[in-house]
Amino acid sequence: MQQDIVTRARAWLDEDPDSDTRAELGALIDAGDLDALAERFSGTLQFGTAGLRGELGAGPMRMNRTVVIRAAAGLAAYLKARGQGDGLVVIGYDARYKSTDFALDTAAVMTGAGLRAAVLPRPLPTPVLAFAVRHLGAVAGVEVTASHNPPRDNGYKVYLGDGSQIVPPADGEIAAEIDAVGPLASVPRPGDGWQTLGDDILAAYLERTDAALTAGTPRTARVVHTALHGVGTETFTAAFARAGFPAPVLVPEQAEPDPAFPTVAFPNPEEPGAMDLAFATARRVQPDLIIANDPDADRCAVAVPDPAPGGPGWRMLSGDEVGALLAAHLVAKGATGVLAESIVSSSLLGRIAERAGLGYEETLTGFKWIARVEGLRYGYEEALGYCVDPGGVRDKDGITAALLVAELASGLKAEGRTLTDVLDDLALTHGLHATDQLSVRVKDLSLISDAMRRLREGPPVELAGLRVASAEDLTRGTATLPPTDGLRYRLEGAYEARVIVRPSGTEPKLKCYLEVVVPVASLDELGTARKRGAEVLATLRMDVAEAAGL
Template identity: 80%
Template structure:
């Protein structure tokens, strides 16, 4: 085994174009570190509907220039097989380690394959790339980003010409084309020949953000903003200035791009501690709300003043923001279809039904939400919101932030807050309380074993609520294609269990609906909702063996 690993490593070294990863792998070979070599050569990173995502490093199980060159060559071959020879591929990238290198490699491969390539002028938010694809009439787009993953990760997200992320069968066909790529020496990579875009496309994106807001609407909400060490600050502040909102107070320690993400364990606003500096800044600046983007600025988190919360600030759940934005759009009189993924709160469906709007439920991910016919608004509980599908057919943390700020301004003029509107929604539709049981693992067999255990022995009740139906989503449903997941319906509750598509996590999405007769009953309903969610979380963890 050791001899085979060393041979594989030496073969890899012979064609690795990156001196850093060559040195890294050479050191492992010289040290005879078979355990680490085995981890890096246990297979290859799998290309799927999330593209590629993984830890940086040498070898086929890591993100590196060799893996990216193969991915780009496979994508180019796929596009040419689809009759897109000579078409334009737009490439964007964030500020993570190696992102600029991976973007340049992609541009070189596309150019060498007979396609045209255009690279965004600097690290910019993912929604700018999604917008640029449609704006420039591209046949595909690539965004080099690992979104909110840990600092040592990077990723490779692929869009097709409609500006939305790939779905089956395209992902499988691209994966097959990647697998068919031969030695890297046979992949042409010219030194130039591609275009580096100017600021025109960014200016056009910012101009498009006007479509999100109501002309002449109030612009009074004051915000604290954190970019979470990502690429969102310059674009968000420009969008807010253009719209006429007060200049956001930046969380200074997190305002500039930094691939080390030095102030957070995980650069995700949902992770414990990630928002602590934003809360500290808000206690000094006393704004109306806090807005946070993840590092590539396609997600948007919101926190609001709440005297009952520890430290005086409360993070809103993604489902709460999703419902608030839906209610705001309904009040503005929009038409079209509201859509969400199956892991998000059922409250959106009730809002749409009462407003006489269309409603659809999709599999997890904006790659599915973006493809809903007649889409006007889509969201997912993981802080993703599509509020302008004609401009960006994907989640967009910049335009979502603008719409949240407009809603806060409208409510502020009426002497009300986002929390008041959440109370209104609970009175109108019942209290929809959501939570998540999320388990990060080192060993992926833990996830597989938990899914097998739940499939073989599904729970009969959770938190004392009878399970009325158990669906294995891997078999598909009348409305949804197959996916690795389980859905339990309970008396007044719903649970979905699925492996994460982008991180080594098992994720369980919980929702309970508690009727509310009047405003006086809201505290009791919230207490009952919290009690049920805690009980479901406890019983589900036991049933899954986690």
Template identity: 70%
Template sequence: MALATENDLLKRARTWLAEDPDPDTRTELRALLAAAEGGEPSEDECRAWSELAARFSGTLQFGTAGLRGELGAGPMRMNRAVVIRAAAGLAAHLKREGHTGGLVVVGYDARHKSYDFARDTAAVMVGAGLRAALLPHPLPTPVLAFAVRHLGAVAGVTVTASHNPPRDNGYKVYLGDGSQIVPPADASIAAEIDAIGSLHEVPLAAEGWEVLPAHGDGGIVDAYLDRAVAVTDPHTPRDLAVVYTPLHGVGRDVLLGAFARAGFPAPTVVAEQAEPDPDFPTVAFPNPEEPGAMDLAFRTANATGPDIVIANDPDADRCAVALPDPGSPAGWRMLRGDEVGALLAAHLVGKHADGTFATTIVSSSLLSRIAAASGLGYAETLTGFKWISRAPGLRYGYEEALGYCVDPEGVRDKDGITAALLIAELAATLKSSGRTVSDLLDDLALEYGLHATDQLSVRVSDLALIPAAMARLRREPPTSLAGLLVESADDLEQGSADLPPTDGLRYRLSGAPDSPVKAARVVVRPSGTEPKLKCYLEAVVPVASAASLATARATAAGVLSALKKDIAAAAGIDV
């Protein structure tokens, strides 16, 4: 490393150290500086310089997802200094928008440093002349989203990294309508953050914020639960056995409270994953979609014999569902987010829902068929609930990544608690008539055709591989995939009348007249929250009769497998 670069890194690190309010990260940074300046060249010294370069090479960028990153000292990590700057930028933006004196509600999960970040946010808001209210303890993100609307706040903040690895934390911002921020609000807040000079210039109140009660008079959890159980019909069946896991997150008590208030039997909770634990010791990644994350839930289910298995991610804004499957090695099959999305849509149609059904460009096209057949509006948005929540006339929205909004007037974001309640109501209703959730999935395939989806998700250690893959696809677009003709290739970076620009590519495919496959679709995009390249796949296979369902599923599986192989080859990525 050049001397000028070393001196620059040392200067930045020492300046940061002088302002850092957290003794933990100060100790960590001092140790790195000591190792870097150790004198004799060594592996420890090289590692320290590499770490300093990674931490001080720029700043975490505030975007529509707020902030998310690895915990640690430095501007490229999540820490109290970064959070104080972000909170100050948000406060300045709110005041510029005329919200001086307005209420900001702050929630947090049970990850490392979450409470510290939440308390710092409240201190910054009060110091800036706004009012602040902390949620009473670690709670699901949907409770915070609900609180923003319920309390008439001008903004909300939740400290969570959702289903990211244990080393991460994050900072998500909601505006006064209870929706996540979208441009240009993100750029305005980012500009205010950049305008902050020394951290010592940010006023931090020592007191003055409110801590909301959970229960009783004005209890925010009680208010949320009252709203949540209203998504179900009290006259529908309640006989249902459920195994539930919160995956070491904060969903358990709220979900159990919701099931009890709605009149369902108490779910059997996976004991090893019941308590909040920021280290997520039983899983490699605390995401129900990741391999192995549901193993303990399936083990518990095999021992207790429930009707369904339900899981929340750690901040309980997502909901996963598994059904009995004797043919699976685990005895259970995880439903894809698109399957749950279609089930909830069909259930809401049966409950005479009215309004717009919305999903994203990477989710299944089946929702559009269900909406059209039911005479309902349909909208398709960019990926993320910050876009879904803004669909005009929204009544129901979902995205394939296990996120469902079933009560947009209560929680204008994905909500894993209310989604679980509706799935339980649907399963219990089917059970009362001698049917299963799998039977309803078969019915949907017979009525609309089998819409099979899958995903190729490639986690990378070298972030440069992601833009390289996107550039290669733009430079050499495929003309066929899985033996299907590419009918159209859309570069989503160009935007359209319906969609803002985004870094993504969409390929629509069609089968030959004699092909059993009617259509297919591939969407490729970088993940917005993780170091992943994601390829979203769909194959549509007509189903003539119940007897041909197995053949249709085998055909779709073969097409999806071939799509994975071919799009990976076209992008130049190893899988």
């Protein structure tokens, strides 16, 4: 077994086109570091509905130029087998380590396969790429990004010609083509022949973002913005300028792209400490809102002033709160069509849709599913993702969502009201929908499968003093959902509640999504309702963790 790993490593080394990973792998072979080699050669990164995502490094279990070239060759073969061999493939990329190399390798492979390739002019937000696929009539798009993953990671996200991310069976069919790719030398990779797009593609995207707003609405909200060392600053500030908002105040330490992400442990607005510099900037300039994008700017986080004594002066809104605010805003603007969300998001959206007389649909997690809802007008997921203009971007879009939040805040400001006032209104109308999450990051993935097995073999009968009225194993699918690895519990008693447990599709995490609905009869009861909701959620967290053996 050990000699087999060394043999495979040497064969990989012989065809590796990257001097950095050649040096890394050569050093491991020379040192006889069999444990490190086994980590890199114990399998292959699996191409799925999230494309590819993993740690940078040498070998088939890492993200590197060899893996990307083979993925691009498999995608090209898939497109050619479906009669799209002369079609256009648009390629975007973020500012992470190796992103430019992976983008250019993809362009070279597509060109060598006879397709046409067009690369975005520089590192730009993922929604620009998603927009470009449909705007340019491409047969596919590729975005090189690891989104909000740690600095050591990179990824490879694939869109087909409808502008949506791939779903089954396309992911499996592309994976099969990747597996069929021969030696790297057999993959033609010319040194040129692809197109580098100009700034007109960004201008077209910005025109679309501006059109999502209503003409004549107030544009007075003052915003502090952080890009968290990602690629969002340029596009965000241009969008706000075009729409007529005051120039955002940037968090200077995090405004420029930096693949090392030096000021954050994880470049995700949801992670502890990630927003500390934004809070400090806001305390200095006193804006109306803080808005944060993740590194590829497809997610949007919002913070509002919080007068609570002893706190940072600002409160992060949850993804579910922003999701409800945007839904209410679009309904007030006369939206028609279907509102959709993934099953892990708050059930409040369904109540908003019902009251407005709009369609409503639940999907599996991921915008690859939300974007495919027929008649979609708006879709969101609790992990800070919002599809607010599906006619332009069939994916989450942190730039356009930010504009709509600022439009809503500006209109409320003119009335002497705030975003929290709207949240209060929604609680009075529909009940307080309190949500939380238990997220456990692991190094040993077997801990996740052990927890799921434990819950399946011994399902809980009571959580937080509430009776488990139904327990669904989502691997069997439901009347409206295809099979997925997850469990859903509906609870009854003093309150309605819901728990969903699932492995993350992009990170080594087990995620448990919690919701409790507390009735509210008057504004005076809101404080008590929030306290009670928080207490139930805290108990749910403990009980779910115990039931899962975490």
